[in-house]
Amino acid sequence: GAVVSQHPSRVICKSGTSVKIECRSLDFQATTMFWYRQFPKQSLMLMATSNEGSKATYEQGVEKDKFLINHASLTLSTLTVTSAHPEDSSFYICSASPVGRNEQFFGPGTRLTVL
Amino acid sequence: ELKVEQNPLFLSMQEGKNYTIYCNYSTTSDRLYWYRQDPGKSLESLFVLLSNGAVKQEGRLMASLDTKARLSTLHITAAVHDLSATYFCQGTYKYIFGTGTRLKVLA
Numbered sequence: 561g562a563v564v565s566q567h568p569s570r571v572i573c574k575s576g577t578s579v580k581i582e583c584r585s586l587d588f589q590a591t592t593m594f595w596y597r598q599f600p601k602q603s604l605m606l607m608a609t610s611n612e613g614s615k616a617t618y619e620q621g622v623e624k625d626k627f628l629i630n631h632a633s634l635t636l637s638t639l640t641v642t643s644a645h646p647e648d649s650s651f652y653i654c655s656a657s658p659v660g661r662n663e664q665f666f667g668p669g670t671r672l673t674v675l
Numbered sequence: 676e677l678k679v680e681q682n683p684l685f686l687s688m689q690e691g692k693n694y695t696i697y698c699n700y701s702t703t704s705d706r707l708y709w710y711r712q713d714p715g716k717s718l719e720s721l722f723v724l725l726s727n728g729a730v731k732q733e734g735r736l737m738a739s740l741d742t743k744a745r746l747s748t749l750h751i752t753a754a755v756h757d758l759s760a761t762y763f764c765q766g767t768y769k770y771i772f773g774t775g776t777r778l779k780v781l782a
Contacts, residue, residue, distance in 0.1 A: 594770060601777075602775075603773065603775045604772045606769065606770060606771065609770075653717050653718070662706065662767060663708075663723060664708075664770065666717050666720075667717060668716070668717045669717040671715075
């Protein structure tokens, strides 16, 4: 149980385009989902926390107009990187917390490469 | 400033040896998590430490938590090559991750 999927697993796009990443909790409902970014050989940095049905809470330094997060249901959150640039190339990982549990389950990650 | 620091950042050790990774955090955390990450992969949950004095063991890994000292440890016993990975701790305050410890076990 407690499986989280991400799609796509890998994406390459041209500079200036937008990319949408989906995060799904497959066998549980998640009131809260988290989006992290990880650059090579670095730790995971929390970008934003999203709660179902409400606006996401972004961490300091993360542009909310560039990284659009939607958490429309208890099993799906999406991250859209708008007008992507090479410096947005990174490994994006989502996690989900089951209702009533203070625990995170992580997706397999999405590797974004912006040319 | 909120910090979760791990020590050491890099660890190269021989098979069969023991070693401890330390995780210090600067704000109160009622529980502490340990994860493993293999290159190019996401995180694998290792331990959830729920209270002060908690100790958990799985195979060659043992984790402990001292909430008063704001310290958690991950002890490796008789290391094997398969343990080579990056290990992260994480507190519950804003779910901040530690800096990570990259472990390499040499045959």
